[in-house]
Amino acid sequence: METESSDKERDHAGLKGGFCEEIVRRSGDDFRRCYQCQSCGSGCPVSEAMKYRPNGVIRLVQLGFGREALESPDIWLCMGCNTCSTECPMAIDIAAVMSALRETAIEEGVRIAEPGILNFHQEVLNSIERYGRTHKLEIMMRHKLRQLDLFSDIDIGLKLLSRRKLDLRPSKILNISEVQKLFSGSTGEIT
Amino acid sequence: MNKAAAVQISYFPGCSLATTAKENNQSLIEVCKYMGYRLAELKDWNCCGSSSAHGIKPELGFNLACRNLSLAPEGIPLLVACPSCILHLKQAQSRLKRDEAATKDYERCWGRPVDLNLKILHFFELMDGIDCLPNTTLNGLKFAPYYGCMLARPPELRHEKNYHGLMEKLLSCYGASSIRWSYSSRCCGTFLSAAKPEVAGPMVNRIVQNAVDSGAECIVTACAMCHLNIEIRCTLKRVVPIFHFSELLSIAFKTGTNKDWFARHLIDPAPLLKSKGLTV
Numbered sequence: 001m002e003t004e005s006s007d008k009e010r011d012h013a014g015l016k017g018g019f020c021e022e023i024v025r026r027s028g029d030d031f032r033r034c035y036q037c038q039s040c041g042s043g044c045p046v047s048e049a050m051k052y053r054p055n056g057v058i059r060l061v062q063l064g065f066g067r068e069a070l071e072s073p074d075i076w077l078c079m080g081c082n083t084c085s086t087e088c089p090m091a092i093d094i095a096a097v098m099s100a101l102r103e104t105a106i107e108e109g110v111r112i113a114e115p116g117i118l119n120f121h122q123e124v125l126n127s128i129e130r131y132g133r134t135h136k137l138e139i140m141m142r143h144k145l146r147q148l149d150l151f152s153d154i155d156i157g158l159k160l161l162s163r164r165k166l167d168l169r170p171s172k173i174l175n176i177s178e179v180q181k182l183f184s185g186s187t188g189e190i191t
Numbered sequence: 192m193n194k195a196a197a198v199q200i201s202y203f204p205g206c207s208l209a210t211t212a213k214e215n216n217q218s219l220i221e222v223c224k225y226m227g228y229r230l231a232e233l234k235d236w237n238c239c240g241s242s243s244a245h246g247i248k249p250e251l252g253f254n255l256a257c258r259n260l261s262l263a264p265e266g267i268p269l270l271v272a273c274p275s276c277i278l279h280l281k282q283a284q285s286r287l288k289r290d291e292a293a294t295k296d297y298e299r300c301w302g303r304p305v306d307l308n309l310k311i312l313h314f315f316e317l318m319d320g321i322d323c324l325p326n327t328t329l330n331g332l333k334f335a336p337y338y339g340c341m342l343a344r345p346p347e348l349r350h351e352k353n354y355h356g357l358m359e360k361l362l363s364c365y366g367a368s369s370i371r372w373s374y375s376s377r378c379c380g381t382f383l384s385a386a387k388p389e390v391a392g393p394m395v396n397r398i399v400q401n402a403v404d405s406g407a408e409c410i411v412t413a414c415a416m417c418h419l420n421i422e423i424r425c426t427l428k429r430v431v432p433i434f435h436f437s438e439l440l441s442i443a444f445k446t447g448t449n450k451d452w453f454a455r456h457l458i459d460p461a462p463l464l465k466s467k468g469l470t471v
Contacts, residue, residue: 045378081340081378091346120386124243132237
């Protein structure tokens with residue numbers, strides 16, 4: 001773990017006030033009560049692929065190592081499965097902390113450690129914005145195209161199509177403007 | 192079993208059941224009908240936000256969930272089939288209950304009062320506590336009950352009833368036999384199956400391997416996404432069929448249609464069903 005950051009760097013991310021306080025505010029959970037028992041890191045089904053593991057990410061944030069936390073692959077590998085919060089003796093909503101970190105990472109324009117995962121999420125959101133629901137075939141095709149990875153899953157795609165598990169056409173909701181308004185950030189009256 | 196007059200329930204299928212897991216949807220609707228529930232699909236429902244909205248734009252995720260809540264007819268319970276959708280809907284409702292400003296925004300946005308008492312039910316809740324007359328319709332089928340992450344919840348919902356053991360209890364009552372294994376509550380990899388297969392693949396293989404090693408003839412899933420991920424990402428030579436809980440219930444209850452939905456499985460369950468004398 002990088003521990004050479006100066007105090008100035010620690011309060012990185014251009015955030016007013018402390019980095020840790022900002023993530024506490026955004027996640028709605030004061031995870032400063034974490035005492036590093038590491039239950040979350042031991043139970044996390046994807047921790048093997050992580051750099052710091054959930055408890056490590058929390059520690060980074062507690063200590064103000066904003067850049068290290070925001071640029072870690074861990075925040076993108078987190079699936080929000082809540083296994084960690086179930087095991088946490090302090091009942092910290094770790095998935096919410098990870099969401100707050102991902103949101104901050106995007107806003108701050110830091111280097112994204114897992115651009116492929118972010119792109120996948122964006123394609124899902126694009127689909128919801130377009131149709132109100134997810135259209136899996138289009139999401140996967142756009143995602144694969146973006147990753148310049150056209151062939152790796154073609155066998156799976158064909159199998160799914162042959163078993164009628166992928167719809168060629170999207171299912172679009174009638175009142176799509178209601179959903180699109182949510183994307184434009186307006187929470188004004190919808191008529 | 193309750194076969195009295197049909198009880199009306201609103202129904203939120205979610206994107207998976209509406210598309211990739213239509214077999215889950217069809218069997219669930221059949222089982223509900225058999226149980227005496229009449230499901231009315233929520234009109235013009237939208238995606239609950241899925242992991243993607245809740246993962247990178249939590250406010251958008253909240254608002255997408257709220258629109259669905261606003262569509263639910265007042266006073267009629269809302270049945271949700273997907274363990275992930277229901278968490279998002281329940282979390283949104285929980286926030287509306289404690290956050291007055293959010294409630295005001297909701298009412299301004301959707302033009303109607305929030306029904307804070309709306310009962311949001313998972314399919315398991317409908318199945319819990321039904322009178323089960325011991326029967327042998329599942330002919331000793333040995334299954335690994337797979338809950339995935341559905342039993343893990345964020346802290347604000349952790350005091351709600353947990354349905355661990357329901358699949359074992361019900362299916363055993365109908366003559367199936369559950370095996371004990373280590374991966375029943377292990378996450379299936381969710382979106383990493385699409386976005387990072389090299390990480391999700393080994394996760395899925397470990398789950399299936401443990402089921403096979405423990406003597407299971409099949410795995411029963413409580414979640415449509417788990418079902419899909421296991422089917423598409425398992426690369427083991429020896430695999431077992433994966434069933435949706437609702438599919439086995441429909442066999443157990445002998446709900447009566449020709450169940451052509453089994454043809455939609457990637458891992459063909461027909462040989463196993465035949466060997467167990469389970470004609471469908």
